[in-house]
Amino acid sequence: MSIRNLDSLFDPRSVAVIGASERPFSVGATLWRNMRASGFQGAVWPVNPKYTELSGTRCYARVAELPATPELAVICTPPATVLDLVRQLAQAGTRAVVLISAGLTPELKQAVLDAARPTLMRILGPNCIGLLAPHAHLNASFAHVAARPGHLAFVSQSGALVTAMLDWAEARHIGFSHFVSLGEHADVDFGDMLDYLASDGHTRAILLYVESIEHARKFMSAARAAARNKPVIVLKAGRSAQGQKAAASHTGALAGADAVYDAAIARAGMLRVDSLEQLFLAAEILTRFKGPIGERVTILTNGGGAGVLAADAAAARRVPLAALDEALRGALDAVLPPNWSHGNPVDIIGDAPVARYVDTLHALARHPHTAGTLLFIHSPTAIVPATDIARALVPVVRPERGRALPLVACWMGGPAVAEARALFTQAGIASYEMPEQAVAAIGMLQAYRCNQAELSEAAPAGPAPGPGAPRLAQVRPLIEQVLAEGRELLTEPEAKAVCAAYGIPVAVTSSVAADAEAAAAEATRIGFPVVLKILSRDITHKSDVGGVVLNLQDAADVRAAAQAMLARIGKSHPRERLDGFSVQSMVRKPQAQELIVGASVDPTFGPVVLFGQGGTAVEVLKDSAMALPPLNDPLARALIARTRVARLLAGWRDVPPADLDAVVHTLMAVSQLLAELPELAELDINPLLVDHAGAVALDARVRVRRPPGAGAARFAIAPYPAALAETLDWHGQRLTLRPIRPEDEAQHRAFLDSLDPEDVRLRVFYSRRALARSELARLVQIDYTREMAFIATVDGEGGAPRTLGVARSIADPDNVEAEFGIILRHEMKGAGLGHLLMDKLIAYQRAAGTTRLFAIVLTENRRMLELGRQLGFADLPMAEDPSTRRLVLALQAT
Known part of the structure; x- marks a missing residue:
């Protein structure tokens, strides 16, 4: 609601x-x-x-x-x-x-x-x-037990987990701002709770226990809005593969609900964990960690064994350790005794006095690009009390002025380090009891950083129209013909034609050969060696039934293979219709990787894209990941990076790196297919053969259906609405009016910096000297489900776009009211630009079904009040604040 x-x-x-x-x-x-x-x-x-x-x-x-x-x-x-x-x-x-x-x-x-x-x-x-x-x-x-006051909000579908969590948290003195059992969530659901808690001043992080989601776009919209404000950590039940539906493609079989939840959680900028313990480990680090999240970690410890444990844990969790360069080694040599470890972990030896801890931390802080994230591990000794070390280090880690160090602490032990751990906790430093916990928390931190990067992307449903645009008009008649024939599965030539129309390179297939003699003739025409495949509208996985033979060297080989194939399949699958054979040139790429790229439609989150290691054993290897469309280049690369095969694509020994751009192009093309072809139910490109020279689809499967399940309207995340962009002649210039996008960040900062301070005060009711990067990002990384910002741009110096004004609206989750604001460069006032932007915004909100558009305006802002009256807004007094007025426009007929 x-x-x-x-x-x-x-x-x-x-x-x-x-x-x-x-x-x-x-x-x-x-x-x-x-x-x-x-x-x-x-x-x-x-x-x-x-x-x-x-x-x-x-x-x-x-x-x-x-x-x-x-x-x-x-x-x-x-x-x-x-x-x-x-x-x-x-x-x-x-x-x-x-x-x-x-x-x-x-x-x-x-x-x-x-x-x-x-x-x-x-x-x-x-x-x-x-x-x-x-x-x-x-x-x-x-x-059975009350909750302590705190700054964590916990929302759960499971009542039993609520009581267990309360008991668990009470034993650990963990407090909460809210503790909510949703039950059957007939009305108040996760989306409502995320919207409410996102702006709650008592809540520092939101913890969710999720079993199922019913309203995917509502949930994703609320989750993305909340994740921009504070950490959202999800414990999702149901990692097992049981209950997956039968599917006609590898993608359908691999696209279990859990993999789709993984994709949704990542795309919304949240973090997924696997246990209640991890839930609180993550909450500790995400709410306390300060500074940039480094890709690599440097371990500082007074105990060699503790350092080794941390290094082992880092290797197990794929948390890379930093390599100490010569400059950093020299800085450490200057403050450490000769017998220090001279590597990472940095072991400062168990007899270290307080000054050695401080000096070492200062040395690491002076080399942030080399050291990355710092993991401090202390084992108690009889030489120096842990409390003295903590008191000395807190001002270094959290200086009163200057940048906080990106540090995570592990105080190993019990009573001997309890006060030291408490001092760090009071100073806002994430602190753990065991090295493995600290490393796990850092791994979560790095995963969270990646997910937050995905959150900032706003991909279009498809590329801008122009030369080379996909030929939807070519694909549409083919799909209609298949459906008219009562079929769901396209033949291999038909599936490859769909892929080729969207710019995906395919291995050229000959025309259909009706029998063994025709297949031999086709092979002779193409040239040897060739691949022979059975052609059947009923058989999806040809290799599973012996319907693929590779590397045939002459016509006799082809003839014999075709006859044997017919006999074998006719015996094992007598009811399947056999339409002949397809013959294609044998593609030789000895250093290529076999990949799979696919698409399917999840019943909850709608269309999804799959990527992973391909081949006939794809369902056994299960090295795959999923993403929610629409995809752009960064999102496609993030999807690839979540798989193990990504490391093989980077090259090794004498194998050069694969053409990753070709894989990205294929993923984006599949995303576009999902947007433009609502009838698409499942798609497999397997294998997609990729090496340094490019990619080629050796086989493709496409399943279609009515009623449609795909299409951009079914995407769980509203794509960038490129169709709303328009260009017009305006005062002798080419003016572009379009929705804002994340890539506009630098351009938008230049626009904001150019504004008259008095105009800013009239717009936001107070003056501002500077805008933090996080606030600027929030202005350009909008959720098109409930927000809109139209910018007006012209070409500036060197052809770079220059923003002249912006009109922005944010609708409530019910889409009853949307609040708007508009601001222009000072020199644009009176030129009619405000009218243009507001006309476009009003038309958009009216088409979106919003009931009312309103704004709170300072009484002294006479220009804005006059513009509102010209546009038909009612100008209403605000009894509670005589210095403001409320402009209201009814958008729907009553």
Whole structure:
């Protein structure tokens, strides 16, 4: 739904507990006890006709008897009573309900939602443990233990995991801002919670336990918005491959739900972990680590064994250690005794005094590009108290002025290092008990960096039109013909024709040979050696049935192979239709890698793209990764990097690096196919043979279907809306109006730097001297599902585009209201550019179905108020702030 009325769920002024009880071990009794013990400052009213009093508090028989309307109601009564209670509460004006009750039928659940919807009353549950908001002293749950106040928000689909996590966290003194059990999430779901928690001041990081997602685009939009503000860490259940659907292609078989979740989590800039312990390891490092995340790690330790353990853990997790260059070695030689390790790990020897720790850390800090991320490991000794070392190092790691060091700490041991670890924690330094934990956390940090980079990409659904554009018009009649014939699977020549139309190099296939003699004749015409393949609309994996023979040297070989193939397949698959043979030249690439590139449609996240190691053993090797389209060059390269075969593509020994650009081109072409061909259900290019000279698809499979499942409209992430760009003549210049994109960052900074400070004050209500890079990135890395920013550009010096103005809007998750803002270069005022930008923005929001467009404008900003009136906006006073006005435009007919 949205974040509407979620503040009533998590910070209400009054609460009614319906079904409160004093019956031992009952849900109602536990709920009532938890609410009373939480220290909630508002009114709390029990409702149960069986009691006149509970714990010295008057108990009400019915909702109608309550002294006032409760802002939040917690219902733990039998399912048959729930609908009438929700209706009564909605009519009374209650804003939110925690529905503990379980056993609601789908029909009853829908009736409850229908009763709540007219008043926007929110429902958490049903069948949930409830919620805890420690900062609001609210415990509306039947959990067995309360949550400590803290800065982590935990949202879970599993009630059992909620109670286990609370118990686990209490033993470790971990606090929370919110602890939420979604239950069956009939109304409030992960998307709503992410939207709410993204702007919550008490929440430093968001932890999710996910079993399933229903509304993929809503979830991805909310997740990407939240991940730009704070770390979002996901523990997703179901790593196993059980339950995968049968599929006609390798891609379909490999594209299990878990692999798609991996792709979605990475694309949204979140981090996935595998256990509850990792959930908190990740939260510790993502909320405390400062400084740039280095690709390599330098280990600083006072114990050789601890350093070796950390190095082993780093190797196991593919966390590379830094190689110390001569300059850094010299700096360390100057401060360390002759018997230091002279390598990485940097072992400063167990007898190190405090000064040696400080001097070594300073030396590493002076070489950030060589040292990268620092891992400090300390084993307690009798020579120097760990507390003294910590006190001396904190000012180095976190100086009052200057850049914080990118350091992760491991204080090994128990009581001897407890105070030192606490000093580091209080200083905001991520600290762990064991080297393996610290290395695992650094690995998560590096994965998070990669995912955040993917978050910043806004790929178009396809390339800009022009020479060399894919020939969709060529593919469309072929697909229509296949569907008209009642087929789903394209023949190999048809599949290759689709690939070729989108610029994917394919091994040329001859025309169809009807029998063995025709196949021999075709082979003679092509030239030897050749490959012979069975042609069948029913057989997908030809090699599995002996339908592929390689390296045939003459016509007799081809004739004999064709006859044997017909006999073999006719015996093993007598019901399959055999349409003849395809004959193609034998492609020889002795140093090439066999890859697979594919596409399928996930029932939750829609179209997905697959890449990995190919060949006949692809499903056994399972070296593959998936990505959500649309893809651009950086996203395609990130997909390749997530596989093991990527290291082979980089070359080794006498094998030169493969043509990675050709692989990237193929991945982007498949992404475009998914966008433009809604009927595409599955695609395999296997093998895609790649070496230093390029790539060629030796085989291709395509499956289509109606109703369509692909198409850009089904993408879980809205692609860059290139179709909204337009160019027009304006005052003698070629003016381009288009949506903003991440690549505009430098150009947009130049635009912002050119603005008159007074114009900025009128736009954002205060003056600014500079804009942080993170804030600038947020302006250009927008989510086109709920945001839009149209920029107006002309060619500047040297042909580089120059931004003249921007009009921006952000819609609420319900798309009821969108707030807009516009700002122009000072010299552009009065030239009509504001009208052009606003006309385009208004048309866009109207087409998107937004109900109202509004802006809050300073009363003194007369130029903006006049523009609003000219465009048809109502100019309304703001009673709560006479210095501002509200411009409102209704976009939809009432």
